[in-house]
Amino acid sequence: MEIPITWYLLLSAVLFSLGVVGFLIKRNLITVFMSIELMLNAVNLSFVTFAHQWHAVRGQIFVFFVMMVAAAEAAVGLAIIIAVFRARATLAVDRIDLMKL
Amino acid sequence: MHLILFFLFAGFCLAGAINLLVQSHPINSALSLIVVMTSLAVLYLLLGAEFLAAAQVIVYAGAIMVLFTFVVMLLNAGREERTMGSRTARKVGFPAVVAILGILATVILKAQGLGVAGLRDGITSTEELSRVLFHELLLPFEVTSVLILIAILGAVALARHGDGDPHGNQDPHGNGERTAGK
Amino acid sequence: MNGFLFLPLIPLLPLLGFLLNGLFGRRLPKALVTMVALSTPLASFLLVARAAFLIWKGSWVLPVIEAPAFGHSALVWINIATLHADFSFVLDQLSLVMLLVVTGVGFLIHIYSVGYMAHDEGYARYFSYLNLFLFFMTTLVLAGNALLMFVGWEGVGLASYLLIGFWFQKTTAADAGKKAFIVNRIGDFGFLIGMFLLLANFGTLTFSEIAARLDANPGWTGGELTVIALCLLLGAAGKSAQLPLYIWLPDAMEGPTPVSALIHAATMVTAGVYMIARTHVLFDHSPFALSVVAIVGAATALFAATIGLVQNDIKRVLAYSTISQLGYMFLGCGVAAYSAAIFHLVTHSFFKALLFLAAGSVIHAIGGEQDMRKMGGLWKKLPITFAVTTVGVLAIGGFFPFAGFFSKDAILYAAFAQGAGGKALWFVGLVTALLTSFYMFRLWYLTFLGKPRSETGHHHSTPWSMLGPLVILALLSISGGWVGIERFAAYLAPATGARATEAGGNLELILSIVAVAVALVGCFVADLLYRQKPARPAELAAEYPESYKLLAHKYYVDEFYGATVVKPLLAISTYFLGWVVDKALIGGTAWLLGGIATFSGALLQRWQSGNIRSYAAWLAAGAAAVLLFLVVPWSAFLANFGIHLNLAGH
Secondary structure: OOOHHHHHHHHHHHHHHHHHHHHHHEEHHHHHHHHHHHHHHHHHHHHHHHHHHHHOOHHHHHHHHHHHHHHHHHHHHHHHHHHHHHOOOEEEEHOOOOOOO | OOOHHHHHHHHHHHHHHHHHHHHHOHHHHHHHHHHHHHHHHHHHOOOHHHEEEEEEEEHHHHHHHHHHHHHHHHHHOOOOOOOOOOHHHOOOOOOHHHHHHHHHHHHHHHOOOEEOOOOOOOOOHHHHHHHHHHHHHHHHHHHHHHHHHHHHHHHHHOOOOOOOEEEEEEEHOOOOOOOOOO | OOOOOOOHHHHHHHHHHHHHEEEEEEOOOOOHHHHHHHHHHHHHHHHHHHHHHHHHOOOOOOOOOOOOEEOOOEEEEEEEEEEEOOOOOOOHHHHHHHHHHHHHHHHHHHHHHHHHHHOOOHHHHHHHHHHHHHHHHHHHHOOOOOHHHEEEEEEHHHHHHHHHOOOOOOOOHHHHHHHHHHHHHHHHHHHHHHHHHHHHHHHEEEHHHHHHHHHOOOOOOOOHHHHHHHHHHHHHHHHHOOOOOOOOHHHHHOOOHHHHHHHHOOOHHHHHHHHHHHOHHHHHHHHHHHHHHHHHHHHHHHHHHHHHOOEEHHHHHHHHHHHHHHHHHHHHHHHHOHHHHHHHHHHHHHHHHHHHOOOOOOOOOOOOEEEEHHHHOOOOOHHHHHHHHHHHHHHHHHOOHHHHHHHHHHHHHHOOOOOOHHHEEEEEHHHHHHHHHHHHHHHHHHHHHOOOOOOOOOOOOOOOOHHHHHHHHHHHHHHHHHOOOHHHHHHHHHHHOOOOOOOOOHHHHHHHHHHHHHHHHHHHHHHHHHHOOOOHHHHHHHOOHHHHHHHOHHHHHHHHHHHHHHHHHHHHHHHHHHHHHHHHHHHHHHHHHHHHHHHHHHHOOOOOOOHHHHHEEEEEEEEHHHHHHHOOOOHHHHHHOOOOOOOOOO
């Protein structure tokens, strides 16, 4: 049985939207970060889908790079979260508002 | 067969994603995300990207999510507290999300010329991948390694104890005694 | 022809003196300030004298045009379409004569000021202003085009303002300075309009080109030329204190006396006459304008002389006398006797400067008193001043063989020879001569003769720096007219046109005798009223109180202007411009703009909440907007509304 590409793409879109929703409603900093990772993965899925569609290896290579960057970003981001936690002793997103004008 | 696999693991993805949103304890969210990652790896396999499937499991589920879990446990993050919500997030954010989903869906559904994916389609071999990677895209590859090095340095610099701060704000015994936050 | 005449240096050296004394004068020792202040006018005068000598020897032929240049290209000022103006300085017969007067008398007055202003704390400032004045005046005289002359014109007005209001702590002095400048401005407006019309009709502002154009079209008379001439006349009337813009000159006596001598007797006020002589070709082509000039001149002469009859301040008498004599010069121009007018300008500068400086000497000696009713019997205490004042009074009265005789007679004869209207003008001039003689002798009697009428304050003895110039000017007042009008007119002919009236032989002689006789009558009446029967003037004043009051209050002209011009302007400024335009419109607009900025700032500030979630929400909204923009085919969409875009790719 063959599956239309469109379904994969729709799945990717839905996962992305769920990631955005999570970014908006979660109150823990780490969970927000996890939603961002979810968004990245959704995009990865659509890349692989199109790589399959057009038989382009470059699509998969792009995913490879995205993964690398996500890894680096996760490391640094979590280090920042740790530093923020040390400074503010809280992980609540709403409490960390030092950038208020 | 292909269909069943697709529906099963797409279902796992969605379930995991929704669970991530619903759970209040971050560790549960992390575990749900691991489920999402792994399901995505299977989907990659269905699309013929064997190397990526492996990389997804090894890197994402095996390293990044483990890192997340470590941090959650290190910081002893507990259940989310009820803080004041942001009205803007509700009033502006949700319509925005709906709009994004709508636009994406419209474009996807209206697009012409998209084909199908089946088990008969070839799998992209690792050899193909590496050929392109190490021949044409060698420079980005090396730059990525530098990037990772920088990330390591940055993470170490950011996460260590600051000067003049012998114990930080940490609770050395992990008993939950803290001045603020929890 | 070798070398240069260094014409541009003649104005630039006093400018240098202005800068040095103006910027550093306060910190320099007084001797150094004096040296700087005196050397620059002297240098200018020597340059002029050298030029005159070289021309007399024949090494140079007039006119000479020199323009400041870098290397071989002259410095260009304006070069737009048809308007070309540069900095060319032109030396011809007319400007040479004028320059000799300006720099020569100017230098003498600088010397005089050293003694007069010796105890003033604004010493350096005074000399810097004086040098500034010389710079502008020489620029005005040497200018080859109307635009450069206008620079000098405005500049002397500025210098006049600065010097009249020199003792600015005195309210009357500051007000007088303002009045002078504003009234001058009204005249300058006329000059400007005249310049614009010149440009429109001739396409150029260079005097020689305008003269050439007019000479080539002898039949072009009246019409627009009359309008231009009248506008220029307005400018000249403002600068030379003729009706109706003379009101600033009497008030200008608030300034130091050397200033009155230099600026308001010898040089600045003569700029109007000079300008008319310079542009005489234009006036020659407009008989109507010429008659206006003559009538204005004659009327002013008579008008001012009547006011001068009853003034009690010594400087005011001299001020009205100046206005009156300037009227004579305008009369001379108006009957196309330009050389006679310039001749009178030269002699007048000698004896009027002399009279002012002598008055200054008197004022300086008796400690600042200026009211003649409190003077008297000074001939014993100030013998040299008395002698030179006598010379000056005789000269201005027109007695033979003093300078005033020759020049005044030349004008009166030229007026008489102009037909019926001319004879009427001649008569007015004659009456004015009578009045002039009378009030000058009145001044002479009241100030010097008789018994001292009040205990004068401390007596300063007059220093030689003040007496020297007095003596020199007295000698010039005696001998200045001996060159004679025929030789003078012949000399000036290339610049001012041939003499309109020929030497009249017997008629001229008869008219001269009449004039001298009239002057003697004036002297006699003054003697009668002020020496023989000193109580008589007061009785006359009591017998004709209205006339006396009218004259004493200067025909209430100042009050008239105040009510008709000044008050409405003040009202408009305060109420309309002040409240409506300034406070409501402009202030309101500024307040509104500020309010908008503040309000929008406050509004936008709420966006920067520091709340990560709201930032995230806006990020999502932005992403949705970008997606929408990328996805929708805008060209087709907008075409439904009739908007056609020219985008590639959409």
